Amino acid sequence: MVTVHVSQSRVLRRIVGALGRARPRLRQHEEMGYDPSLPAPPRDRREQVWNLISPVLQDAGASLARERAPGGAVAVLASELPTVQRALTSIARGHPALKVRFYRAERQVNSLPAGAVTLADVESADWFKIGVARERSAYPVGAAGYLTVLVVDWDPRRRRYLARHTRARRVDWTAQFASARATRSVTIAPAASHPCSPIDVVYTWVDSHDPTWRAAHAEYSGEHRADNSSADNEERYIDRDELRYSLRSLWMFSSFINHIYIVTAGQRPSWLAEHPQISVVPHTDIFPSPAALPTFNSHAIESCLHRIPGLAENFLYFNDDVFLGREVDESDFFTLAGLSKVRMSPSAFIYEGRPERDAIPTDWAAYNSVGLVARDFSLTFDRRLQHVPLPLKRSLLDELEKRYTAEFERTRAARFRAPSDVAVPSMLAQYYAIATHRAVEWPHTTDDYVYLNTGRADAPRKYSTIMSRRPKFFCLNATRYDEIGLEDQDVQVTRFMQTVFPVASPWEKT
Numbered sequence: 001m002v003t004v005h006v007s008q009s010r011v012l013r014r015i016v017g018a019l020g021r022a023r024p025r026l027r028q029h030e031e032m033g034y035d036p037s038l039p040a041p042p043r044d045r046r047e048q049v050w051n052l053i054s055p056v057l058q059d060a061g062a063s064l065a066r067e068r069a070p071g072g073a074v075a076v077l078a079s080e081l082p083t084v085q086r087a088l089t090s091i092a093r094g095h096p097a098l099k100v101r102f103y104r105a106e107r108q109v110n111s112l113p114a115g116a117v118t119l120a121d122v123e124s125a126d127w128f129k130i131g132v133a134r135e136r137s138a139y140p141v142g143a144a145g146y147l148t149v150l151v152v153d154w155d156p157r158r159r160r161y162l163a164r165h166t167r168a169r170r171v172d173w174t175a176q177f178a179s180a181r182a183t184r185s186v187t188i189a190p191a192a193s194h195p196c197s198p199i200d201v202v203y204t205w206v207d208s209h210d211p212t213w214r215a216a217h218a219e220y221s222g223e224h225r226a227d228n229s230s231a232d233n234e235e236r237y238i239d240r241d242e243l244r245y246s247l248r249s250l251w252m253f254s255s256f257i258n259h260i261y262i263v264t265a266g267q268r269p270s271w272l273a274e275h276p277q278i279s280v281v282p283h284t285d286i287f288p289s290p291a292a293l294p295t296f297n298s299h300a301i302e303s304c305l306h307r308i309p310g311l312a313e314n315f316l317y318f319n320d321d322v323f324l325g326r327e328v329d330e331s332d333f334f335t336l337a338g339l340s341k342v343r344m345s346p347s348a349f350i351y352e353g354r355p356e357r358d359a360i361p362t363d364w365a366a367y368n369s370v371g372l373v374a375r376d377f378s379l380t381f382d383r384r385l386q387h388v389p390l391p392l393k394r395s396l397l398d399e400l401e402k403r404y405t406a407e408f409e410r411t412r413a414a415r416f417r418a419p420s421d422v423a424v425p426s427m428l429a430q431y432y433a434i435a436t437h438r439a440v441e442w443p444h445t446t447d448d449y450v451y452l453n454t455g456r457a458d459a460p461r462k463y464s465t466i467m468s469r470r471p472k473f474f475c476l477n478a479t480r481y482d483e484i485g486l487e488d489q490d491v492q493v494t495r496f497m498q499t500v501f502p503v504a505s506p507w508e509k510t
Contacts, residue, residue, distance in 0.1 A: 046071030
């Protein structure tokens with residue numbers, strides 16, 4: 001491999017430039033009355049807008065209905081839009097940064113300061129959004145933090161109160177407004193619980209700076225194959241604080257997560273707070289055979305995730321280098337019928353035939369996993385999965401372990417990645433779920449996902465792509481590429497993550 005080290009200055013200039021563009025906007029909003037202490041997650045920002053406008057509307061005698069969800073949409077009757085317009089004008093006197101975006105026929109048609117909104121603006125809209133753009137970083141939340149207000153009309157033919165926005169999560173508000181009009185108050189629509197709830201999250205993490213871990217690694221390092229250094233390369237164990245920022249992205253952009261499990265080699269991140277929503281699970285709690293420990297094989301660890309005590313039936317598996325870039329909900333991972341959504345890469349191939357002896361461990365894991373499904377179901381896969389949160393079912397993993405007991409045992413027995421491994425959550429379980437009609441292939445969309453290899457020369461361009469596109473998922477992966485030196489990678493990754501996720505989550509020590 002030809003090594004072309006890329007200076008950190010190039011990517012840092014881009015990131016610092018983006019931050020510089022954000023600062024004037026921040027100053028402008030502060031002058032207009034913008035409050036920098038506004039909560040970061042979009043759902044909390046929507047809740048703050050609701051707390052601001054609902055008392056004014058209720059004092060004016062408006063009938064309101066609302067979804068029972070974090071930051072859920074508000075519905076108002078078309079006949080009461082004059083009251084809404086007057087309320088917005090009144091609120092804007094004390095909150096000049098408040099903006100309103102108007103939508104009609106699925107498209108935004110206007111954006112105005114709340115104080116400039118006219119009756120014609122609200123009456124001609126199908127729905128509108130109210131809020132203040134988050135400008136505290138170069139990665140703004142934008143309209144995702146705005147409260148949605150649906151305009152509801154009485155349909156005399158159907159004798160129903162129906163939202164003009166026919167693609168809203170809730171269109172029929174008849175039951176809510178029958179009560180709201182009688183009491184001139186707020187009624188709450190019942191929550192539409194997803195059939196796959198509750199949904200947990202599982203992370204795997206290692207602290208390669210831990211002296212105990214390093215001593216164990218040194219003791220057993222001779223067991224890995226000398227002709228396959230990528231089974232135990234340095235990049236596999238580097239901790240750049242990705243877990244901290246991945247958790248920040250989870251807190252920022254999801255509101256449905258039940259419990260979070262972090263699987264470690266008996267370690268705990270120094271910055272992680274004691275929190276009822278988080279459990280740290282040592283390998284000793286999930287490996288059936290103590291003789292397999294300590295292990296440095298991520299495939300082995302992943303083959304035991306479904307053995308976590310208390311784990312929900314449905315869960316998402318995050319690598320610590322996977323992040324959310326926009327709001328997500330249960331429907332991004334599971335269908336209403338309970339099927340998992342499998343996101344295959346359009347460009348990452350699984351090559352035909354037996355890998356070369358010095359192939360990287362994931363090539364062998366792919367070969368072994370695909371081979372089992374092809375043998376048992378006559379179904380061939382030639383694409384890897386995207387590096388996104390993986391939807392999994394505990395019962396399916398239990399079934400896999402019973403069906404492929406020998407393969408599981410071989411994988412768990414290898415302390416380092418080996419040619420005999422199967423990649424259980426990231427390959428075998430996904431292909432098996434499709435083959436047994438418990439998952440569907442989910443179509444790839446351009447702005448849904450960005451993969452960035454921190455050691456490749458194109459990393460600076462990919463950082464800029466993430467910041468401009470704000471994909472739903474992105475991955476900052478470190479592999480054997482060394483076109484950018486490790487020290488420069490560390491600086492770039494840290495600066496980028498501090499830029500994108502500057503606000504600490506409740507799961508961090510203060």
